[in-house]
Amino acid sequence: MSTLKTQYHHGDLTKSLLESASLIIKEQGVESLSMRKLADTVGVSRTAPYHHFKDKNALLCALAEQGFYEQAKMLHSLRAQKNTAEEGFKKYVHAYLEYALQHNETYDLMYGRTLWKAGNPSDSLKAASKQTFKAWIDWVEELQEQNILPSNNTPLRIGQTTWASLHGLARLFIDGIYLDTEDLSDMVEQMIKNLCSASA
Amino acid sequence: MSTLKTQYHHGDLTKSLLESASLIIKEQGVESLSMRKLADTVGVSRTAPYHHFKDKNALLCALAEQGFYEQAKMLHSLRAQKNTAEEGFKKYVHAYLEYALQHNETYDLMYGRTLWKAGNPSDSLKAASKQTFKAWIDWVEELQEQNILPSNNTPLRIGQTTWASLHGLARLFIDGIYLDTEDLSDMVEQMIKNLCSASA
DNA sequence: AACCTATCTTGACAGTGTCAAAATTGCATG
């Protein structure tokens, strides 16, 4: 038994790596995160990180997973507020996009091709994402009952399409296709109208 | 004056490079396209491509630009068909997603972060994209007049949000987040309902 | 025939991810 599992040489390399990596991608983008530079900034040799993460892919998966937990926390705190169902939904949509834009690099890892297509999403990442999605679908079902989202299809379908819409909006900004963030709130408002109108 | 500008050693390297690159990304993804391997498959030395494209970035920009022209062609041929406005729109939505999924790697270059955020979109790429977008907005205006798309906002806003929705749907599949393409057509149908319902 | 210039090649450099083997170090046991 040990009191602190990773107090050997560095302190807590795993944690340090994640924090440093998170900072680097936030400030310089995922593509300029290299295992070697990361090791260097943490003050450790090139290959040390490989004893804490199998891969660069594994490191990125861990970052993405953190993102899902953060996002879930946000969702829960929003649902805890006493809002009308409609207000709650609107606030969530705004919050979703705010999160996406503010943590754009993490968002990209969570929902981008880096991990899901080009990479190899870890089992725990898949689990985290699935859980988030399930929570969303459950809420969609409620919102349908409350006549806020359209009921012309199953919760799954409505959940998929509305999520896709938010996701698409997020990506346009995140990926640098749209740059005037001034238009954003207007676009979000219009998107909400699009999503809700079918239930009116 | 020369009859064939690039008949020197290879034939038409520029064209060969684009074709080969297009094939490689289609079959193996953008991330496994390397300038060196590309040069090799075309049968030319490592740095030969650099006399035809300043950069890897420039090569990718050219590929993306081609994509925009293809997509524009598709749009025009669809508008040439004699459809009701509504049918025309529906067909376009389906066609848009079909194109995105079939040419997923090109689509990613056209609308992804590789060029627009991490990279450096060329002027002609920007122009092509802007033109495509403008054509879309013009059409949206028509569709609003024909009461197919909602009129509760400007053509620009409606164009932005509906495009974002389609884009988001496309990305979910392209990026490997959604894998059951069986659900696709259902999701597209629902998406169309979402987009159009506000005008009913 | 000579030259110019577009084209292509060879050599080189800095950077990447990551494997294998060696070195270090802290903890628990004899």
Add this chain to the structure above:
DNA sequence: CATGCAATTTTGACACTGTCAAGATAGGTT
């Protein structure tokens, strides 16, 4: 307390990447 074990870190190495600089080649023009 010493010894050994296992977790941790390092050094060395390899194959790969993009791309610059300098030289070779060869087609068209004068």
